[in-house]
Amino acid sequence: MDPQQLRTLTAVVRLGSFSEAARELGYTQSAVSQQVAALEADLGTVLLERRPVRTTEAGERLLEHAGPLLLRLDAARADVRRLAAAPTARLLIGAAGASVTPRLAHALAEVRSAYPRLDLTIDQVARADITAQVATGALDLGLVDGVAAPSDPLALPDAGPLVTVAVAEEPLAVALPAAHPLARRPGLALADLADARWLDAPDVAMDLDRLRTVAGTDGFRAAARYRGGEVRGLLALVAAGHGLALLPATAAAGAADVAAVPLRSPRLVHRTELVHGSLPDGPAALLVRLLDGGRPDGLSVGPSAGRSAGFSPLAG
Structure with missing residues (x-):
């Protein structure tokens, strides 16, 4: 599972919009759509309904894991940087x-x-x-x-x-x-x-x-x-x-x-x-x-x- 795709998914859900997520993340809207689609292909299930944007049951379950996973990745990066600072x-x-x-x-x-x-x-x-x-x-x-x-x-x-x-x-x-x-x-x-x-x-x-x-x-x-x-x-x-x-x-x-x-x-x-x-x-x-x-x-x-x-x- 690609962490960046996971970050993109969480941004889309939080903002309720692919275009708003693209603006926040600095991507094009098509790039955001492609990242979400690639994550869905990786997991073999639909995570978001597109119009309106809302999570499926599988998407809700993934979001329960996303916060702790992304936090630990950010913590690992910060921990290594502190050692080298x-x-x-x-x-x-x-x-x-x-x-x-x-x-x-x-x-x-x-x-x-x-x-x-x-x-x-x-x-x-x-x-x-x-x-x-x-x-x-x-x-x-x-x-x-x-x-x-x-x-x-x-x-x-x-x-x-x-x-x-x-x-x-x-x-x-x-x-x-x-x-x-x-x-x-x-x-x-x-x-x-x-x-x-x-x-x-x-x-x-x-x-x-x-x-x-x-x-x-x-x-x-x-x-x-x-x-x-x-x-x-x-x-x-x-x-x-x-x-x-x-x-x-x-x-x-x-x-x-x-x-x-x-x-x-x-x-x-x-x-x-x-x-x-x-x-x-x-x-x-x-x-x-x-x-x-x-x-x-x-x-x-x-x-x-x-x-x-x-x-x-x-x-x-």
Whole structure:
């Protein structure tokens, strides 16, 4: 199976048009049609109905494989290029939400001391995209965060030979309005909050699908959706009564008119990890060594330090 034909097929399906796919890929429309036809001949089945453009059952099944296959090819290319790359003074880190911790900030200061001309950029990236962007070389390093049992590593999607280093682990708290009837409780059980109104904020707080999974119950209805990346904006919505949110305790605390009640059950923590591929000597490699050789905020160096990325959806 030719990877380029597979990329062409995915572009046609995503754009819903042979001509739009040709424009995006820089081909003629006839070249796009020929590539799709060649892929169909190779597999011995029709993948697309042409007018209108839509996938057949076989085409749908192939697309389920296409994303992971193309990602692994891009990751392999990036991994080999990293090994051959010359040292650089650039450091591009992707982070979601409030995942830049004090420990990481201090480690970055040490890196800047070693590389005074360092061009450092920390970009806000959606949680779901960070691992793939590190694997394909779009990011030098990525900060992933999510919910896990104490000292357990996060589960990451299979995106190539990536490694993670534990950066921080801290308790979770339910953020709710200060006047809420539960605001004075010493702790809360997640299962008891299934019928409450929640804020769906996947880039800042624990996402609602994950809440249902860890609580082992349905519910956790989204009263409103917050697509911003700032915790402050989310807490303003909490304070105004738009819904609850589950956050790292330090992120939930200190906001006006918001109570941060510790999560007592199930026993979970918010964990932050740095994910990377093979690294030539330079700022990124130094940062990894600094983090891997120390004690993450609030926990001992545990099983995630230096581990390979796993094969299940990202905890969050």
